[in-house]
Amino acid sequence: MQAHLVSQPDETAEETRRENYRDAMAKLGAAVHIVTTAGAAGRAGFAATAVCSVSDNPPTLLVCLNKGSSAYWPVKGNGTLCVNVLSSEHRELSGLFGGKTPVEERFAGATWTELPSGSLALDGALASFDCEITSVADGHSHDILICRVLETQVNEGGKSLIYLNRGYHTV
């Protein structure tokens, strides 16, 4: 009887592949958002660049949410969220919602208005999208939340906050 050769995944090669992927993704500029949720499952919010438009008929967007995020269970439990597109005035706020800051301190850093879904719109956001989650696709470490847009708000005149090459830019 011959021993089976079991090929072990080469962890160093995998880590190099992931590093190369992150370096390439640093070249992909993206708007910065604060995504909020509120309701029976609790209030939470997180900063995200992985947001994009899916369809305008019906108005649909998607948000990628890390399964390890403190916001994960509140968002999934409430089934609703608000995507706020940050302006260049919101750099510090983005840091607050991207770190380990407790939830109440995060929200104390700005002024918010409650939307029909119960989620919170950021005063001064370039745009806010009040959403309900209609389906979820698996993205390994992340869930891809596919959301019906219930209502939109727009503020004219502000500059956009873009994250690119691991830093913030004003456009």
Added chain:
Amino acid sequence: MQAHLVSQPDETAEETRRENYRDAMAKLGAAVHIVTTAGAAGRAGFAATAVCSVSDNPPTLLVCLNKGSSAYWPVKGNGTLCVNVLSSEHRELSGLFGGKTPVEERFAGATWTELPSGSLALDGALASFDCEITSVADGHSHDILICRVLETQVNEGGKSLIYLNRGYHTV
């Protein structure tokens, strides 16, 4: 017997809702990409802003593809694609891949290198991601293509092409 009142969807209200959605999405800045595919189902390419990172373990991104796009069946048939992140030098090329230009004229507008999957990487792109499609989520008018990243390429030094407020910007 009483007649049933059938509520008709209010088409004007729906169209207003879609317009409001598009106006709000115009505030969301995004990198511009040319997505290519090549193989037994044909060669095709399209310009897209709806691309984002999903996970780095394993490296995974998503692309939203209009079901009415000329690239739809080639991409679905080949099951592979390359996402090329455009630099500020690629404004005209973006227009070429966003319009009704025949496929051979589109590709004649730049220089390309064939990747392991058979897809074409754009010379001078800030980054290129060679991908295979691993699953598809429904996004109404669009498919959400969830893709495993096989290989990445990066070019240092170029400026980024960002689409925001219905126009191009250099960052």
